[in-house]
Amino acid sequence: MIYKVISKGEFKAFIDALVQNNSSFGPRKVDTGSNGKPIYQFMPVKSVDEIDFDYTVTHSSAKHFFLPYRDELSHFNFSDGNWEQEIRYEAPPIILIGLRPCDINAVNILDDVMLHGAYPSPYYLARRKNNFIIGMDHMPLPDCFCHSMNRHTVNHGFNLFCSDIGDSYYLSINSSKAFNFLKEFKIEEPTYEDNCLLIERRKNIKNSFATKIEVSGLPCFLDIEFDSPIWQKWGDKCLSCGSCAMVCPTCYCYSVEECFDIDLKGSTRQNHLYSCNLVDFAQVTGGHNFRPKTGDRLKYRYYHHYRGFAANDNQQICVGCNRCGRACLADINPKDVINDLRLERESCMICVSPSPDKT
Amino acid sequence: MNHLGFEMEKVKIGSFDFTCCEGCQLQLANKESTLPDFLALLDIRNFREISSERLDDYDIALVEGSITRPDEIERLKAIRAKAKVLIAFGTCACFGGVNSLKNRIPQEEAIREVYDNKAVETMPSMKISDVVQVDHSIPGCPVSKDEVEQILVGIVTRSQVSLPTYPVCVDCKQQLNTCLFDLGELCLGPITRAGCNAVCTTGKSACLGCRGPAEELNMPAFFELVKDRALSLNDLHEMLAFYNAFEPFATDET
Numbered sequence: 001m002i003y004k005v006i007s008k009g010e011f012k013a014f015i016d017a018l019v020q021n022n023s024s025f026g027p028r029k030v031d032t033g034s035n036g037k038p039i040y041q042f043m044p045v046k047s048v049d050e051i052d053f054d055y056t057v058t059h060s061s062a063k064h065f066f067l068p069y070r071d072e073l074s075h076f077n078f079s080d081g082n083w084e085q086e087i088r089y090e091a092p093p094i095i096l097i098g099l100r101p102c103d104i105n106a107v108n109i110l111d112d113v114m115l116h117g118a119y120p121s122p123y124y125l126a127r128r129k130n131n132f133i134i135g136m137d138h139m140p141l142p143d144c145f146c147h148s149m150n151r152h153t154v155n156h157g158f159n160l161f162c163s164d165i166g167d168s169y170y171l172s173i174n175s176s177k178a179f180n181f182l183k184e185f186k187i188e189e190p191t192y193e194d195n196c197l198l199i200e201r202r203k204n205i206k207n208s209f210a211t212k213i214e215v216s217g218l219p220c221f222l223d224i225e226f227d228s229p230i231w232q233k234w235g236d237k238c239l240s241c242g243s244c245a246m247v248c249p250t251c252y253c254y255s256v257e258e259c260f261d262i263d264l265k266g267s268t269r270q271n272h273l274y275s276c277n278l279v280d281f282a283q284v285t286g287g288h289n290f291r292p293k294t295g296d297r298l299k300y301r302y303y304h305h306y307r308g309f310a311a312n313d314n315q316q317i318c319v320g321c322n323r324c325g326r327a328c329l330a331d332i333n334p335k336d337v338i339n340d341l342r343l344e345r346e347s348c349m350i351c352v353s354p355s356p357d358k359t
Numbered sequence: 360m361n362h363l364g365f366e367m368e369k370v371k372i373g374s375f376d377f378t379c380c381e382g383c384q385l386q387l388a389n390k391e392s393t394l395p396d397f398l399a400l401l402d403i404r405n406f407r408e409i410s411s412e413r414l415d416d417y418d419i420a421l422v423e424g425s426i427t428r429p430d431e432i433e434r435l436k437a438i439r440a441k442a443k444v445l446i447a448f449g450t451c452a453c454f455g456g457v458n459s460l461k462n463r464i465p466q467e468e469a470i471r472e473v474y475d476n477k478a479v480e481t482m483p484s485m486k487i488s489d490v491v492q493v494d495h496s497i498p499g500c501p502v503s504k505d506e507v508e509q510i511l512v513g514i515v516t517r518s519q520v521s522l523p524t525y526p527v528c529v530d531c532k533q534q535l536n537t538c539l540f541d542l543g544e545l546c547l548g549p550i551t552r553a554g555c556n557a558v559c560t561t562g563k564s565a566c567l568g569c570r571g572p573a574e575e576l577n578m579p580a581f582f583e584l585v586k587d588r589a590l591s592l593n594d595l596h597e598m599l600a601f602y603n604a605f606e607p608f609a610t611d612e613t
């Protein structure tokens with residue numbers, strides 16, 4: 001990693017040069033909510049003035065740049081009683097600007113799942129290789145809890161990361177590509193004072209998290225609470241609408257659909273991002289549904305995020321962005337569900353069995 | 360027609376309209392880019408928007424519209440008797456559709472308002488499955504041509520024919536739309552079957568549920584969230600009644 005400092009004015013010139021010449025996406029205000037607050041999304045940008053650098057958080061994550069909501073996996077051509085499969089890993093290069101530490105951590109988690117397992121995804125790899133990520137830190141929103149998940153800082157998975165130290169950005173440069181781009185602009189060695197400002201900024205961010213979730217020991221806790229009535233209680237509220245998984249930066253499930261071309265001379269195989277909350281997620285051929293109950297489906301979403309599945313080394317895949325909580329119309333969010341679960345057991349007074357004596 | 364080395368028969372199809380605007384049938388004649396291929400799959404026996412043939416041997420009957428007159432019942436039963444596969448085509452056929460608005464007022468009043476008291480034979484609007492057995496339903500006001508193409512190709516090639524089970528919100532989120540509830544508006548997306556690519560909400564209009572209920576929808580929770588947001592329950596009832604698609608859930612309010 002190389003550290004440099006760049007004035008905000010010069011930084012804008014740098015970004016402008018990048019976005020003028022490349023297909024780029026950055027945070028833009030798309031609406032104003034009825035609460036008066038702006039709503040942001042990662043959107044195409046063609047000049048630096050279109051980017052809202054002081055944005056809070058985007059409503060949807062950046063995952064669809066690597067895992068498109070719909071993607072053609074292959075096309076089949078039929079001819080003379082035979083067929084040929086055509087596969088293309090097409091990924092035009094893109095620049096992603098303004099990802100938060102949690103967002104970049106989420107991409108690192110997706111890398112683990114998509115690239116480091118037994119069957120690496122060539123589709124994902126093509127997209128992941130062909131991007132340039134510029135991260136930016138921010139002061140947490142009242143409901144952000146990435147600190148609880150230890151995802152509030154990030155040290156890999158980006159080309160360039162910018163920490164706001166007032167009139168300048170403190171740059172962590174993590175790729176030669178980024179360094180070569182930046183060489184054309186006025187960047188300086190960090191001074192003693194810049195270093196102090198960076199430490200101060202980090203401390204400030206760390207101390208500003210208003211939402212905390214106790215996740216230590218949670219995997220074991222979840223195992224014990226498999227049959228807790230809590231799941232049905234929250235399941236009764238759930239609309240099985242899948243919004244949580246669509247906006248989540250680490251939900252990666254998909255369904256595969258095959259459709260014939262209308263001329264019957266070929267067909268396509270597509271994948272389509274899906275959610276374990278959707279009613280037929282665990283329905284198998286023959287019609288049996290392993291998870292017909294809303295509460296069970298909701299439970300498994302929490303298990304995957306906070307207990308982990310063997311497929312991703314049992315790591316917790318939630319990064320604490322609370323996008324799912326913000327998107328959920330039924331007001332289901334990780335903080336309330338997990339606190340409820342803990343509270344139910346930790347405040348249980350039924351048997352009051354004494355703790356074993358200290359030895 | 361040759362498919363994967365198999366000779367296939369074109370399917371004999373008839374399309375029939377009842378009480379409706381014929382907009383769904385018109386959709387079939389749309390989308391020029393695939394129209395020749397689409398028509399090549401079919402042997403059109405009876406379809407007044409596409410062909411002047413009036414034959415009455417067909418395997419598949421597309422039935423559009425709702426049933427609002429006694430003579431329509433007889434005609435529909437005759438079609439059912441001939442068709443091997445009967446498809447309720449469009450929201451009117453699947454749920455009663457906009458025509459069902461008249462079910463909410465006394466019939467005399469409707470006749471007075473619409474026909475100026477002329478003697479007309481009319482009765483409350485019924486969906487097709489109220490009268491005959493339906494094999495497949497293709498909802499939508501109007502239907503989506505892409506979906507119709509996929510379903511007819513599925514029938515022709517004897518592959519699986521299905522509709523999405525999940526609600527419109529999935530597709531809406533995939534379009535990166537701002538949720539209308541965040542703008543302080545009502546939307547039936549969370550309880551409505553997806554498959555339209557969330558066209559209405561992408562255009563910032565509320566989903567009115569033309570594709571009918573999503574599978575296993577959670578109506579009590581939906582009412583709850585509308586109340587929690589202090590949105591108008593009257594407006595919600597109006598929206599639910601618009602296409603008559605949520606009638607079976609009318610009592611789910613807690």
Ligand code: SF4
Pocket residue numbers: 245250251252253274275276277300301302304305
């Ligand atoms: S939480 Fe559910 S939708 Fe998300 S990745 Fe896990 S299983 Fe898939």
Ligand code: SF4
Pocket residue numbers: 244247248249250251305317318319320321322323324325334
């Ligand atoms: S589960 Fe929720 S809080 Fe965790 S990463 Fe996904 S959207 Fe963010």
Ligand code: SF4
Pocket residue numbers: 237238239240241242243244245277298324327328329330331332
């Ligand atoms: S938890 Fe919320 S967002 Fe997720 S499926 Fe249930 S209702 Fe939808």
Ligand code: SF4
Pocket residue numbers: 243527528529531532536537538539540546547548549557560566
């Ligand atoms: S606008 Fe409607 S369809 Fe879209 S997410 Fe919101 S409730 Fe769902």
Ligand code: SF4
Pocket residue numbers: 499500527551552555556557558559560565566567568569570571
């Ligand atoms: S968004 Fe709703 S009303 Fe609009 S086409 Fe889709 S299902 Fe019908």
